[in-house]
Amino acid sequence: MAAPVGCGGNQGGKETMLKLHGFAVSNYFNMVRMALMEKGAPFEIIETYPSQEAAFLSRSPVGKVPCLETAQGFLSETSVMLDYLEEVLPTPAFYPADPFRRAQVRQAIAMMELYIELPARRLYPGVFFGGSNSEATVAEVEPVLRKGMAGLKALLQCSPFVMGEQMTHADFFATFTFSLAGNVARKVYNWDLVAEVPGLGETLARLNARDSVQVCNADMKAAMAAFQARMKP
Numbered sequence: 001m002a003a004p005v006g007c008g009g010n011q012g013g014k015e016t017m018l019k020l021h022g023f024a025v026s027n028y029f030n031m032v033r034m035a036l037m038e039k040g041a042p043f044e045i046i047e048t049y050p051s052q053e054a055a056f057l058s059r060s061p062v063g064k065v066p067c068l069e070t071a072q073g074f075l076s077e078t079s080v081m082l083d084y085l086e087e088v089l090p091t092p093a094f095y096p097a098d099p100f101r102r103a104q105v106r107q108a109i110a111m112m113e114l115y116i117e118l119p120a121r122r123l124y125p126g127v128f129f130g131g132s133n134s135e136a137t138v139a140e141v142e143p144v145l146r147k148g149m150a151g152l153k154a155l156l157q158c159s160p161f162v163m164g165e166q167m168t169h170a171d172f173f174a175t176f177t178f179s180l181a182g183n184v185a186r187k188v189y190n191w192d193l194v195a196e197v198p199g200l201g202e203t204l205a206r207l208n209a210r211d212s213v214q215v216c217n218a219d220m221k222a223a224m225a226a227f228q229a230r231m232k233p
């Protein structure tokens with residue numbers, strides 16, 4: 001991963017430059033990285049891995065990445081960081097102006113996290129890290145994913161972005177949720193999960209073609225083999 005990465009832009013000065021701590025293979029890290037890049041914000045990447053050491057817990061209270069270093073201190077939890085970025089870097093706007101539509105974008109993010117990303121993550125050991133998944137876990141995860149996709153089918157609009165006309169934070173979340181969860185469903189259940197929502201495949205293809213995602217994916221690819229070796233049981 002190239003660090004520091006200043007992505008050009010028109011907001012913020014060097015003295016207030018945001019620092020994104022995390023690593024290129026992390027899907028949550030890439031959601032925030034994509035948001036920063038799409039905002040055109042200057043920021044620096046600090047390569048960081050999850051840790052339970054006291055020094056890191058003082059920055060990220062449960063030891064996860066990403067976390068965002070601001071002039072006032074550290075923030076963690078991806079959806080919170082996305083909200084913060086919207087407050088401090090209001091243009092371009094990635095939430096609709098209308099409060100109900102804004103809430104629906106947040107609803108989509110919450111649903112993707114709770115009913116797609118987190119259950120699919122339970123199967124990462126067997127799919128990505130050379131470990132195995134128990135039959136019980138495989139059986140438990142599938143109905144949660146099915147319920148989540150049915151819910152998203154009712155909420156997402158996918159024309160051209162996941163929540164309709166405007167690109168929103170839900171697009172950043174979707175890009176890096178479905179890249180991994182889609183793989184999990186295909187490998188474990190032989191199921192094309194993305195096909196459950198009309199237009200979602202096309203929307204994700206459009207998002208994956210964006211410069212921001214291409215940069216994240218290139219760095220992810222370059223870092224993947226070393227990360228998998230690190231995660232091997």
Ligand SMILES: N[C@@H](CCC(=O)N[C@@H](CS)C(=O)NCC(=O)O)C(=O)O
Binds near residue numbers: 050063065077
């Ligand atoms: N809820 C957190 C999840 C972040 C997360 O799970 N990050 C992973 C890397 S992709 C991590 O740090 N895992 C280490 C751990 O779970 O202890 C967020 O929204 O940022």
